[in-house]
Amino acid sequence: MSFQEIPVLDLRLSQDPETKPEFLLQLRNALINVGFLLLTNYEAIGPSKEELELIKNQSFEFFKLPQEVKAECEMIHSPHFLGYTRLANEITALHTDWREQIDLATELPAPGKDEPIYRNIEGPNLWPDGEYIPNFKPTVLNHITRMTNLATEFRRLVCESIGLPKDAMDNYFKENQQCKMKLIAYPDFHQLENKSAVSLDDTPNTAGQGCGPHRDSDLLTYIYQATDHTDSLQVQNFQGKWITVPNIPNALVVNNGQTLEAISKGVCKATIHRVLIPKAGSGTRISIPFFQTIDLDSYKVSLKDIPQDVLDIKDERDRKIEDWAVDVGFQYQPDVEKHPVGYAVFRNRIKSHQDVSAKWYPQILKEVLAEY
Numbered sequence: 001m002s003f004q005e006i007p008v009l010d011l012r013l014s015q016d017p018e019t020k021p022e023f024l025l026q027l028r029n030a031l032i033n034v035g036f037l038l039l040t041n042y043e044a045i046g047p048s049k050e051e052l053e054l055i056k057n058q059s060f061e062f063f064k065l066p067q068e069v070k071a072e073c074e075m076i077h078s079p080h081f082l083g084y085t086r087l088a089n090e091i092t093a094l095h096t097d098w099r100e101q102i103d104l105a106t107e108l109p110a111p112g113k114d115e116p117i118y119r120n121i122e123g124p125n126l127w128p129d130g131e132y133i134p135n136f137k138p139t140v141l142n143h144i145t146r147m148t149n150l151a152t153e154f155r156r157l158v159c160e161s162i163g164l165p166k167d168a169m170d171n172y173f174k175e176n177q178q179c180k181m182k183l184i185a186y187p188d189f190h191q192l193e194n195k196s197a198v199s200l201d202d203t204p205n206t207a208g209q210g211c212g213p214h215r216d217s218d219l220l221t222y223i224y225q226a227t228d229h230t231d232s233l234q235v236q237n238f239q240g241k242w243i244t245v246p247n248i249p250n251a252l253v254v255n256n257g258q259t260l261e262a263i264s265k266g267v268c269k270a271t272i273h274r275v276l277i278p279k280a281g282s283g284t285r286i287s288i289p290f291f292q293t294i295d296l297d298s299y300k301v302s303l304k305d306i307p308q309d310v311l312d313i314k315d316e317r318d319r320k321i322e323d324w325a326v327d328v329g330f331q332y333q334p335d336v337e338k339h340p341v342g343y344a345v346f347r348n349r350i351k352s353h354q355d356v357s358a359k360w361y362p363q364i365l366k367e368v369l370a371e372y
């Protein structure tokens, strides 16, 4: 039997030596047997309710801007895959996603010309014109700082929960490590002019693809579901059944990415998930994922000394995997033995944003298209 619901973890339990062992057990189970969890009571380390309210309001303001203002910071102008993506201009699992979004990241300089091409994942943000939305940039930068703090603490707990010293992942993080985030708007069915959205086979009448089934490329993702939609984000359990992620007010959804799967040698599996278009009349769904990424140059460095009892839980899980995995299309999986992590991350970006790739990396786009 695979998981039927998403575990809820109270971060306060990790702060008290008496309850910490219980927290670490719950975390171990969530990381190995589910790949998703809901995190509550993180305010002492991460963003406060007020700060989340601010980033939510800036998201609404941003998406309300005139299309020409949003177009000025469109991703096509960025060789770093940062900036605005208009509605229905991204592909996941071979189909169009019905969402619009802006990709943002820790502000960093662009790499030099002689550096490996994948380092172009890093670079400066494309900000919307501050004259139209003055509080956008400071609110986003503050959100990145608060979330980076939370994610740094959390990754130490992740290490401890799988039987490693809490600094076991520190080597994967460089000075001024890039983190990424997105503001995403999923208009509800009413608002779509063109309702020929791809119907998902098992939900023919209710929904189309907000974001197609995929695994994240990063280490860990932290999603703030900013509106109260309850029927959108779904996770596939290891028997192929879609499980809806509840929307507990102010809880963050945390999920394993493929980088964590790669460096933990499959112990923490990157679970497949998707987003359905919100029901007609339910309004636009706003979601704000934060992506914790590691040094793109990390190479030949899996986590060492994961204890046997943890590996046994992984093996037990793997024996129970039956009909997992829909067709997520081809996705590059990081394999630190073969390539630096940046290789797969960069190629997944090339594939998802092909108009941007055609402008900046036409040759690599050709190679990527030939591979799947």
Ligand SMILES: O=C(O)CCC(=O)C(=O)O
Pocket: 184, 211, 216, 223, 225, 233, 273, 275, 287, 289
């Ligand atoms: O909108 C969401 O809740 C999740 C989005 C997502 O999975 C992604 O952008 O990787």
Ligand SMILES: [Fe+2]
Pocket: 214, 215, 216, 273
């Ligand atoms: Fe995702």
